[in-house]
Amino acid sequence: MAKTIRLTMAQAVAHFLKAQMTVVDGHKIPIFAGVWAIFGHGNVAGMGEALYQVRAELPTYRAHNEQGMAHAAVAFAKASFRTRFMACTSSIGPGALNMVTAAGVAHVNRLPVLFLPGDVFANRIPDPVLQQIEDFGDGTVSVNDAFRCVSRYFDRITRPEQIIPALKRAMQVLTDPVDCGPVTLSLCQDVQAEAYDYPVSLFAEKVWKERRPRPDSDELATALEAIRQAERPLIIAGGGVLYSRATAELKAFAGMHGVPIAVTQAGKSALPDDHPLCMGSIGVIGTSAGNAFAEEADLILAVGTRLQDFTTGSWALFKNERARIISLNTAAFDAAKHDSLPLVCDAREGLMLLSEALGGWKAPAPVEAAAKARKTEWMAAVNRATAPTNATLPSDAQVIGAVQRTIGGENSILVCAAGGLPGELHKLWQAGKPGSYHLEYGFSCMGYEIAGGLGVKMARPEADVVVMVGDGSYMMMNSELSTSVMLGQKLTIVVLDNRGFGCINRLQMATGGANFNNLLKDARIETMPEIDFRAHAESMGAVAAKVSSIADLETALEQSKRNDRTSVIVIDTDPLVTTEAGGHWWDVAVPEVSARSEVKAAREKYEAARRQQR
Numbered sequence: 001m002a003k004t005i006r007l008t009m010a011q012a013v014a015h016f017l018k019a020q021m022t023v024v025d026g027h028k029i030p031i032f033a034g035v036w037a038i039f040g041h042g043n044v045a046g047m048g049e050a051l052y053q054v055r056a057e058l059p060t061y062r063a064h065n066e067q068g069m070a071h072a073a074v075a076f077a078k079a080s081f082r083t084r085f086m087a088c089t090s091s092i093g094p095g096a097l098n099m100v101t102a103a104g105v106a107h108v109n110r111l112p113v114l115f116l117p118g119d120v121f122a123n124r125i126p127d128p129v130l131q132q133i134e135d136f137g138d139g140t141v142s143v144n145d146a147f148r149c150v151s152r153y154f155d156r157i158t159r160p161e162q163i164i165p166a167l168k169r170a171m172q173v174l175t176d177p178v179d180c181g182p183v184t185l186s187l188c189q190d191v192q193a194e195a196y197d198y199p200v201s202l203f204a205e206k207v208w209k210e211r212r213p214r215p216d217s218d219e220l221a222t223a224l225e226a227i228r229q230a231e232r233p234l235i236i237a238g239g240g241v242l243y244s245r246a247t248a249e250l251k252a253f254a255g256m257h258g259v260p261i262a263v264t265q266a267g268k269s270a271l272p273d274d275h276p277l278c279m280g281s282i283g284v285i286g287t288s289a290g291n292a293f294a295e296e297a298d299l300i301l302a303v304g305t306r307l308q309d310f311t312t313g314s315w316a317l318f319k320n321e322r323a324r325i326i327s328l329n330t331a332a333f334d335a336a337k338h339d340s341l342p343l344v345c346d347a348r349e350g351l352m353l354l355s356e357a358l359g360g361w362k363a364p365a366p367v368e369a370a371a372k373a374r375k376t377e378w379m380a381a382v383n384r385a386t387a388p389t390n391a392t393l394p395s396d397a398q399v400i401g402a403v404q405r406t407i408g409g410e411n412s413i414l415v416c417a418a419g420g421l422p423g424e425l426h427k428l429w430q431a432g433k434p435g436s437y438h439l440e441y442g443f444s445c446m447g448y449e450i451a452g453g454l455g456v457k458m459a460r461p462e463a464d465v466v467v468m469v470g471d472g473s474y475m476m477m478n479s480e481l482s483t484s485v486m487l488g489q490k491l492t493i494v495v496l497d498n499r500g501f502g503c504i505n506r507l508q509m510a511t512g513g514a515n516f517n518n519l520l521k522d523a524r525i526e527t528m529p530e531i532d533f534r535a536h537a538e539s540m541g542a543v544a545a546k547v548s549s550i551a552d553l554e555t556a557l558e559q560s561k562r563n564d565r566t567s568v569i570v571i572d573t574d575p576l577v578t579t580e581a582g583g584h585w586w587d588v589a590v591p592e593v594s595a596r597s598e599v600k601a602a603r604e605k606y607e608a609a610r611r612q613q614r
Helices: 009-018 046-053 066-079 100-108 143-150 160-175 217-229 239-243 247-257 288-296 347-358 365-386 396-407 421-428 448-459 471-476 480-486 502-510 533-539 550-560 597-610
Strands: 004-008 020-024 027-030 032-037 060-062 085-090 114-119 153-157 183-188 195-199 206-208 233-237 261-263 278-281 299-303 324-329 341-344 412-416 437-439 464-470 492-497 543-547 567-572
Touching (some): 004 009, 004 046, 009 183, 009 195, 032 046, 060 480, 066 085, 066 480, 114 143, 143 153, 143 183, 153 160, 160 183, 217 324, 217 341, 233 247, 247 347, 261 288, 278 421, 324 347, 365 396, 396 492, 421 437, 421 464, 448 464, 448 471, 533 567, 543 550
Parallel strands (some): 085 114, 114 183, 153 183, 233 261, 324 341, 464 492
16 A cells, blocks of 8 residues: 655645756756745645745745746746746735736746745635635636636646646646746645645655757758758747757857857847857847848748747848748747748757758858958947947946946846847847846846846856846836845846836837827826935845946946945936947837827838838
């Protein structure tokens, strides 16, 4: 007869999580690096007691906001290249719903996070309980159903024994290269505390090893034939290259076959920016070099990218009528987009097999010559954009230049997420080793930056983590700044204050709109706020400074290296100036009807640009 142990359902979860292992750099370590928890009446008694019992083997971290802690967990998984991840538990109601946005971030970016929100009573006897949403037509609904569309796997646990298959399925999804993404196990609060005789085997140590699927032979042969026929090939490297840890293979492929490479936001740092064949970013916020190759390419090898609109210039970037796309991706869903030739496999395996089969094949000589010339021209544009000037307010690009020169060394990791900064960073930041550039741009989630920086630091404690964030994102979520101080996880945070939502204000103007409701000066206000970000950061325990010039910024950044805890440096910036070099059209619908001439003119340009879409 199988041996059993009597535990509550919550205790079973905790003991199971601590038994899951992985191997990183030859060392066996727990695959769960810990659990983020904000306790409430929906999880404090069940999960709270269970996590307390295993706190030595499975650390529990307290945050200040459920969305913030979940962002930290997402960033941890991304910075770990999906080899390790974390869990997040909250109470029912608003605590659970606060995590849904972060689940969306994880889903879009294909990142593993385990969500364990508390739920209503399964027995329904005390209904309706505090924070319970009642659906008038469906007694089975709770707020946690909001997780369904942003979870790769969702389950509601209404009996204690149901957790046995649910946990096993959760681990399969969290570790699968194709299905990888957020998992939600919604834990009814009464069931968390109910006991069951669980099989001891459920808690046996298990080591999860990475699966690297190889390509179908016919798909591989088709891809090879297309590459050999190419005269103007281009590689687009996405986040899948980093998740697969295929950066060495990508570099070898480029060198062996002379194919230029452009990178997506998620793929930046897959090839160092100083590599002669790295053309930098691509698409809407692409470099002139990368976009020139994309426009003339007759063969695009897209590796580990989902080909979102910023990458493809809303599918108007690839202008060669003979252009074909080979999409090398672990997910068939992504590999088949826009009539691509699919090559469904792991990025490392696929690149190695392609290179081996191509042998001595090399892109025509003019391709490498063009790469050298275009890169030289682009780097001159970068140097012009990032150089300090005597302007009253510096541009984002000039701040980026100061950060790069001062603290953007080999040991640094740059973190950002939303607003105008990602576009400027994608173009201008010179990334070095793999993972040194960390942008959440799949969901472009404002508020991710500081919490994300905390997660990156926890995953990479040896690195200098630099967070660049606009005042708009800072105001949306800043509470985990205090958590970074509390946990001794030092960050350097640069706040660029352009007094509002500068990025979307520029988009509003570009589509013919009037300046309205984005910058603070254009919003409905009774009194113009003077927000003291320095004082605010200082009040949460950080070392903080306000600077008024690029020179002072560089001095403050140098000082931050010597500070013993998180440092925040605030600088006012120009809300309108952006880097003009590079870039491409982006499909943002302009109204067909308007009384304003500016909108009518923008609509005419919009319709002309749409005719270029594939």
